[in-house]
Amino acid sequence: MTEKSYIVEGFGFKTETEAENAKNEQKGVEYMKQRIDYKNLSASLSAYNMMNDKKLFKTPVGISFMYELRKSIIENGVLEEDVPPIRVDISDSVASSNKKGTDSVYKRRFINMIIVNIALIIIFILFVLIVNNSDNLNIINYQNRIDAQYKDMEEELSEWSIELKNKEEELKERERELGLK
Numbered sequence: 001m002t003e004k005s006y007i008v009e010g011f012g013f014k015t016e017t018e019a020e021n022a023k024n025e026q027k028g029v030e031y032m033k034q035r036i037d038y039k040n041l042s043a044s045l046s047a048y049n050m051m052n053d054k055k056l057f058k059t060p061v062g063i064s065f066m067y068e069l070r071k072s073i074i075e076n077g078v079l080e081e082d083v084p085p086i087r088v089d090i091s092d093s094v095a096s097s098n099k100k101g102t103d104s105v106y107k108r109r110f111i112n113m114i115i116v117n118i119a120l121i122i123i124f125i126l127f128v129l130i131v132n133n134s135d136n137l138n139i140i141n142y143q144n145r146i147d148a149q150y151k152d153m154e155e156e157l158s159e160w161s162i163e164l165k166n167k168e169e170e171l172k173e174r175e176r177e178l179g180l181k
Helices: 016-035 041-053 060-075 090-097 099-133 142-178
Strands: 006-008 011-013
Touching: 006 016, 011 016, 016 041, 016 060, 041 060
Parallel strands: none
Antiparallel strands: 006 011
C-alpha cells in the first residue's frame, strides 16, 4: 500500500493541505525574491529580519528560501553573529501535518461537551420536577404553600362565621318563642 505524496519544489508532503500551504509559501518566496535588493546588504538583512520575526515561512519551501537568503547575506560580508538564526517553530509544522489528528481531538471534545450539556439539562429538569412535587417547604414552593394555608384558614373562618350566624338566628328565634324579648 503506497501513500499518496504531494510534491512542491522538490519537497514531498503527506497531505493536500500541507502541499497547498507550501504552494502559498512558494508564491510568497517568488514575491520576496522580486522585492529584495540583494546588492543592498542592509535592505536584505532588514527584509530577512522582518520575515524571521514574523515567522512568515513555516514549510520547508519557505524555510529553504530563508536559509539561502541568510547564507547570501553572510557571504556578502555581514558577520554570522549579526544575522539571527532562522526561527523555526516545530509546533507550527507539526500542527499542519497533524491537522487531521487535531481536528479529531477537537471533534471528540466537542461531542463530549454536547453529551455533558445534555446530561446537565436532564439533571436540571429532574431537579425542577422533584422540587415542584415535594411536600417539604422550600424556597420555590414556600409562597404557594403559605397562600394555600391562608386560603384554607380563610375558608374555615368563613364557614365558622356562617355557622355562628345560623346559631345566633336560632337563638334569637328561641328567645322569641319563649317570649324573652
